[in-house]
Amino acid sequence: MKDQVWISKVILIAICISISACLQVFADHFIYWRPSLLTEFWRLWTAHWVHVGWIHFLLNMMAFACLPFIFPHVRNWHLCALLLVLPPFISFIFYFYLPYIDAYAGLSGVLHGLYTAVGVVYLQYKNERKFAILVLALIAVKLLWENTFGQTGTAQLIGSPVLTEAHLIGAIGGLLCGLGYLLIKKIKIRTS
Template sequence: MKDQIWIRKVILIAVCVSVSACLQVFADHFIYWKPNLLTEFWRLWTAHWVHVGWMHFLLNMLAFACLPFIFPHARNWHLYALLLVLPPFISLIFYFFLPYIDAYAGLSGVLHGLYAAVGLVYLQYPKERKFALLVLALIGAKLIWENTFGQTGTAQLIGSPVLTEAHLIGAIGGVLCGLGYLLLRRVQREHIN
């Protein structure tokens, strides 16, 4: 049984990395491009799966591939749900509330959301609580650092400016999803009792 769960996690990672690599080849047709966003609705999701270059792709895919293994209780369907909800959430926040953002590409905002959501949900596991708190604290510290001092090291590495707003919005979306999931679980438990 455990082997099947790990195989499914590896398949999820392989599919996501493969789709992202394929989209990367034609990135101009898939990035967040504000003038075309509402007429080419697929950009709401695909913008987060294309990257400004292959180094950016590699870094984000590595961070994505680690998630299911450092949080082994995270189920694939949770990750699928987050991957469906977080990209359009971030894109629509850009569109309606951050009009100065004309173009965007990258998974980092979604990654911040994934880690925040899964970290929050992991607080319910007593043996995993300290690790989840550490992850959440590191995300919080990273967001404070980025929004106070900026992001230069990563920008130099990927050869493009880092849109730290995406990280903050993704983390907020992840917190909302994590809290929503925990609330739903609580209501279900109370309904059963």
Template sequence: MKDQFLMQKIIFIAFVMSFSACLQVFADSFIYWQAGLFKEFWRLWTAHWVHVGWIHYLLNMLAFACLPFIFPRVRIWHFVALLLLLPPFISLCFYYFFPDIEAYAGLSGVLHGAYVTVACVHLLYRKERNFAALVLCLILGKLLWENTVGSVSTAELIGSPVLVEAHLLGVIGGIIIALAYVLWEYFVE
């Protein structure tokens, strides 16, 4: 059973990486464009699955591939839910709260949200609590660093400015989803 679950995770990661790579080939058709967002509604999701370049793609896919293995309790359906809920949340927040953001591409906001969601939920498990708290502290430290010092080296590496607002919105969305999940589990089960 454990081997089957491991294989499911590997297949899921390979699927997401392949899907994102396919979209990358036609990135201009899938990035977040504020002006036509509601005419081309798929961009609410796909903007987060394309990247500004292949290095950006590889960095985000590496971070994505690690997540299912550092938090082994998480099921595939949890990741699917996060990949469906976080992108439109971030895109709509861009649209309504950050109207100066005209274009965006990248998974990093979703990754921040996914890591926070999973870590928050794992705070409930005694054995995983310390590691989950460490992950949350590291993400908080990263957000503080990005919003004070900046992300110049990352921007140079990927060849584009880092939109730290996406990371912050991802964290906010991740906390909201974690709270909803915990409340659902508490009151429904």
């Protein structure tokens, strides 16, 4: 049974990486492009799966591939639900509250949300609580650093400016998702 869980996680990762790589070939048709966002609704999701280049793609895919193995209790349906909710959450925040963002591509905002959501949910596991606190603290420090001093090293590596707003919005979305999941779970336990 445990082997099946690991195999299903590897399959999910492989599917996501393959989809992202395919979208990367025609990135201009899938990026967040503000003037077309509401008429080409797929960009709400696809913008987060295309990247400004292949180095950017590889960095984000490595971070994505590590998540289910760093947090072994996370289930595929949790990841799929987050992958459906976080991209449009970030895109709509860009559209309605950050109108100066005309174009965006990359999974990093969603990754911040994924790691935050899973870290919050992991707080319920006594044996993993310290690790979850460490991950959440590192995310908080990273966000504080980026929003105070900026992000130049990664920008040079990927050859494009880093939109740190995406990281912050993704982390907020992940926090809301993680807390929402725990609240729903608590309500289910009380009504059982």
